[in-house]
Amino acid sequence: MKVFKNFTTQLLAWILVTSFITGGAVGFITLQLTELELAKGQVMLVGTAVALLISVLGGGVIYLIARRPLKAIELASDKAVEVGNGDLTVVFASETTSDRSEMGRLLLSMDNMVEHLREQGTNMRYTADQLTGSAQEIAAAVQEGNTAGESIRSAMNALNKMLEDNVNATYSSMDLLGAVARTMENIRKEMGSALESASEMQQEAESGKGLASTSVDAMHAIAGKVEQSSTLNSQLTEKTGEISRITDVISDISAQTNLLALNASIEAARAGEHGRGFAVVAAEVKKLAEQTANSTQEITDLIVDVKRLVGDTSSSMANVKAEVETGVGLVEKAGGAFATIHSSANEVYSHVHSVDALLDESRGQIDSVVTNSAGIVGMVEEASRYATEVTSAASQQAASLGEVNGAMTELVRVAESLQNETEQMKTEV
Structure with a gap:
């Protein structure tokens, strides 16, 4: 111009x-x-x-x-x-x-x-x-x-x-x-809503990241407890084995006692009137031996049940341990995902904030362009007036x-x- x-x-x-x-x-x-x-x-x-x-x-x-x-x-x-x-x-x-x-x-x-x-x-x-x-x-x-x-x-x-x-x-x-300015103003309003959503997503990602970290700690604690329970089950299995051996000894002793009581009864019968008291004692001993044998059998049955339950518990603990380890891995992955989400949320927030700033700057530039365009129109009209004067001259x-x-x-x-x-x-x- x-x-x-x-x-x-x-x-x-x-x-x-x-x-x-x-x-x-x-x-x-x-x-x-x-x-x-x-x-x-x-x-x-x-x-x-x-x-x-x-x-x-x-x-x-x-x-x-x-x-x-x-x-x-x-x-x-x-x-x-x-x-x-x-x-x-x-x-x-x-x-x-x-x-x-x-x-x-x-x-x-x-x-x-x-x-x-x-x-x-x-x-x-x-x-x-x-x-x-x-x-x-x-x-x-x-x-x-x-x-x-x-x-x-x-x-x-x-x-x-x-x-x-x-x-x-x-x-x-x-x-x-x-x-364009009106459209950018509408976009700017939408970007304001997006900025709020990005901020909320950032906060939720931060909260999820904290929960994932807490879950990982809890899963590690559960894994520790499961490991302790597995150790206790192993010890319990060992103890039940010892009890089983003891009951076997008791069962043997009861059988021998029963055999001795039987022999005593035979000998008391041979003794006649003099062996009657001894026969009574032998009968009581035999009875006690039978009761001991029955109790030992019950204990043995209980020990078998305990061993079975301990075995089942050990298997369950092993499964729980495996599941806990899997859960720990998943929670750790979830924690990593939340960390990634948190990082992405930060980037989204930063980008949205940058876009909002660019929209503000663009709006200012558009206003400047409109102002300059108005000035250009004035200069062009002035130039047209000069051209008219030149034509007249x-x-x-x-x-x-x-x-x-x-x-x-x-x-x-x-x-x-x-x-x-x-x-x-x-x-x-």
Whole structure:
């Protein structure tokens, strides 16, 4: 826009300079017309001089009739007629003419006058030639000026059209930028909601990360308890094995006791009345041995059940341990996932915050662009006003050049007429 404004200023300056030159041309034409009027005056002066010369010659003839031969008078009269016809190479006095007589002085004076007229005719011819050439050059320049003015008017009209299109396009751009600004404002509101959601997701991820860490610790504690229970089950299995061995010993002792009681009963029976008390004791011992055997069997059955339960418990503990280890791995993976989610949530929050900041910055830039566009519209309208002024000035200049062209046409006609008249004058001896 600055370049265009400089171009417009330079164009106005060119038109002013051209107008100045045109004014100078008008002044030059006026001067040449003045000189032409002077030249015409000189021609009239020459005619007057010739008329006076003829009158003088007539008077001289009358005067010389009484004093000179008629032949010399007729010769001078014929030469005067030639001078009147434009022949300025005529010589009145001869080499033998004496300046002592009145006729001789008259002829010499007429030769001096003819020589002066010849010099004036040569100068007028040179002036007419120069005037004709200058007039033709100025006429060509005026024609070129008319052509240039027409080109300038066409260019200015096209420029005005282009500036109007630019103004309309700029207004359209401003409308589009306004729509973009409104859209970005809506996006900014949505980004505000996204920013809140990202913040909540960040907090939830932080909480999940903490819960995952707590779960991992709890699973490790459970794994420790399961390991302790497995150890206790192993110890319990060992103890039940020892109890089983003890019950086996007791069972053996009970069987032997039962066998001894049976033998004692047999021996008591053999003893008769003396062995009755011993038989009673032997019966009680046998009874106790049977009870011991039954109790030992029950204990053995219980130990078998305990071993089975301990085995089942050990298997369950092993399964629990495996599940706990799997759970620990899963919880650790969940913890890693929560850590990743937390990191991603931080990145999302950062990106959303950056986008929100960029939207603020973009909104500011759009507002700046709209403001600058309004300034551009003002400058374009000002440039359009300058272009209109240039077109008006070019039209005025074209009108002035038309007047100058008319004056130059008249000047060329008068100069050519003067040139034709001076060419009819014979000035070379």
